[in-house]
Amino acid sequence: MTETGSTLHESPMTEQHSTERARLRFEHLSMVFPDGTHTLDDISFSVEPGEFVTVVGPSGCGKSTLLRIASGLTEHTGGHCDVDRDSIGYVFQDATLLPWRTVQRNVELNAELHGMSRSERSAKATEAIELVNLVGHEDKYPKQLSGGMKMRCSLARSLVLNPKVFLFDEPFGALDEITRERLNSEVLDLFQREQFSGLFITHSVSEAVFLSTRVLVMSQRPGRIIDDIAVPFPYPRHHDLRYGPEFGEVAARVSHGLAEAHA
Amino acid sequence: MSTDTSTDTGTGTDTVTPTDELDEVVPATAAAQVVDATMTHGPARKRIRWGDVAPPVILFTFIVGVWYFISYVMMNEQRRGVALPPPHVVIDEGLLVWEDNRGIRPILEAMLVTGRVALVGLLIAAVLGMAIAIVMNLSRGMERAIFPYAVVIQTLPILALVPIITIWFGYGLTSRLIATVLIAIFPVITNTFFGLMSADRQHHDLFTLNKASRMTRLWKMELPGAMPAIFTGLRIAAGGAVIGAIVGDFFFRRGDIGIGRLIDNYAKELRTPELFVAAIVSSLFGILIFVLVGMLSERVLRSWHDSAARVT
Numbered sequence: 001m002t003e004t005g006s007t008l009h010e011s012p013m014t015e016q017h018s019t020e021r022a023r024l025r026f027e028h029l030s031m032v033f034p035d036g037t038h039t040l041d042d043i044s045f046s047v048e049p050g051e052f053v054t055v056v057g058p059s060g061c062g063k064s065t066l067l068r069i070a071s072g073l074t075e076h077t078g079g080h081c082d083v084d085r086d087s088i089g090y091v092f093q094d095a096t097l098l099p100w101r102t103v104q105r106n107v108e109l110n111a112e113l114h115g116m117s118r119s120e121r122s123a124k125a126t127e128a129i130e131l132v133n134l135v136g137h138e139d140k141y142p143k144q145l146s147g148g149m150k151m152r153c154s155l156a157r158s159l160v161l162n163p164k165v166f167l168f169d170e171p172f173g174a175l176d177e178i179t180r181e182r183l184n185s186e187v188l189d190l191f192q193r194e195q196f197s198g199l200f201i202t203h204s205v206s207e208a209v210f211l212s213t214r215v216l217v218m219s220q221r222p223g224r225i226i227d228d229i230a231v232p233f234p235y236p237r238h239h240d241l242r243y244g245p246e247f248g249e250v251a252a253r254v255s256h257g258l259a260e261a262h263a
Numbered sequence: 264m265s266t267d268t269s270t271d272t273g274t275g276t277d278t279v280t281p282t283d284e285l286d287e288v289v290p291a292t293a294a295a296q297v298v299d300a301t302m303t304h305g306p307a308r309k310r311i312r313w314g315d316v317a318p319p320v321i322l323f324t325f326i327v328g329v330w331y332f333i334s335y336v337m338m339n340e341q342r343r344g345v346a347l348p349p350p351h352v353v354i355d356e357g358l359l360v361w362e363d364n365r366g367i368r369p370i371l372e373a374m375l376v377t378g379r380v381a382l383v384g385l386l387i388a389a390v391l392g393m394a395i396a397i398v399m400n401l402s403r404g405m406e407r408a409i410f411p412y413a414v415v416i417q418t419l420p421i422l423a424l425v426p427i428i429t430i431w432f433g434y435g436l437t438s439r440l441i442a443t444v445l446i447a448i449f450p451v452i453t454n455t456f457f458g459l460m461s462a463d464r465q466h467h468d469l470f471t472l473n474k475a476s477r478m479t480r481l482w483k484m485e486l487p488g489a490m491p492a493i494f495t496g497l498r499i500a501a502g503g504a505v506i507g508a509i510v511g512d513f514f515f516r517r518g519d520i521g522i523g524r525l526i527d528n529y530a531k532e533l534r535t536p537e538l539f540v541a542a543i544v545s546s547l548f549g550i551l552i553f554v555l556v557g558m559l560s561e562r563v564l565r566s567w568h569d570s571a572a573r574v575t
Contacts (some may be wrong), residue, residue, distance in 0.1 A: 073468055100487045113475050
């Protein structure tokens, strides 16, 4: 809360939750891989309840590593990472569906691996499939789905466990613009309904601003946070928000930050 | 073909109307691909076209013609009977005779004996080969320990092993099975192993995030993902098992007569028409077992794996 507190209160969503403790917190986090690659340097920020934080930065600056550390997939080498690992949803770059399972059985996977009973996980999956608008496709196999539908299925799989923290590792990068914007809106619907905290990685400035309560800009490797931009628009956000002048202003600031990061 | 498209519209009419969703979300081309995919893998079978059948039929006719030509024009009567009896003689003497020691009957009986060895051997090779591959996959140390010997099994000329197998296990069924398994097991081991190893890194991450145990990982991710590779191995092994069983017949000469030994006998006795039929029957058996494994593979993989549509 200390160093990031001031920006937090500018965002309307956070007001009501600000008394709760941060769901995800990095303190002076650094990461040096065994081969000597210095990937992250002195990263400090937290994601509060009701916050949706997006990290943008040049390729290879360590954004994904940040998520891997948060989820426990990678062990960091310095500083602290504080998060409840039992309540994390992780959305990968690819949908990462098991091709031999139907949509229904893919959505059930996480719950199944956590030992949830058959009837309970089936009911949860049905609910999640409704939330991501995949009703009617339950019995299809991944090869029968479009890219957007695969990502929806992947989202649903994470939703089944009702995570408090959702980590998104550039999930929509491979999709066409229309599908991507549609999924952005759907992610925001889920964000409001499920009340999770989001940490999102992307290359797209427009996506970052549209989704987030805050955008963090990372420098080239070793990645540091070089800008922290509050996004003041209230939720629910309409698709057309993207075309307003206020949106343009914020996007311009993120864009300039990115240009600096590349310098 | 209409069944697949109708499920899209039919199931969700009273809920979210997924068709509208689909039209808006998926660009037209992608939607077309989705429908395409369901159609090519749906129950609709390809119709047999004359253009597909004619070329092999014409070639077959041509080969039979050449056969007659060589038989009658290039050979005198004496050589003809021994080296290349014309097709109708092969059919008359080899195929259409049903007696205890002549014609097709002993050939089919011998094929049954050999076929059983091949099938049982293939089954043993499949189970044992997959088990070995799984053990290699579970432990790096096991992989290092076992793999060189798996390669040795493959490169050893099986004939060189025959005397040793004979000394240890005699001339009976056990020895025939061992020879068969030795030939068939290597492709099962390697294909299963590399299938297990090729599991996607992100799938591993997914299972790690869900705190899956090693056996869960194997059972729910690596093994199903390895099925296409495993079936490739089994198809190669099927051919090998037939060869192994026939080779076994030649060398382990106790018990019921197998097709390999029968072929050997016919060759020595100059019963050429029956020799031809025996060779053709054993080839057909090899094809049959290969096709059976292919059909099994298609049945298991059809719903989710692209290669399944091209198999057989």
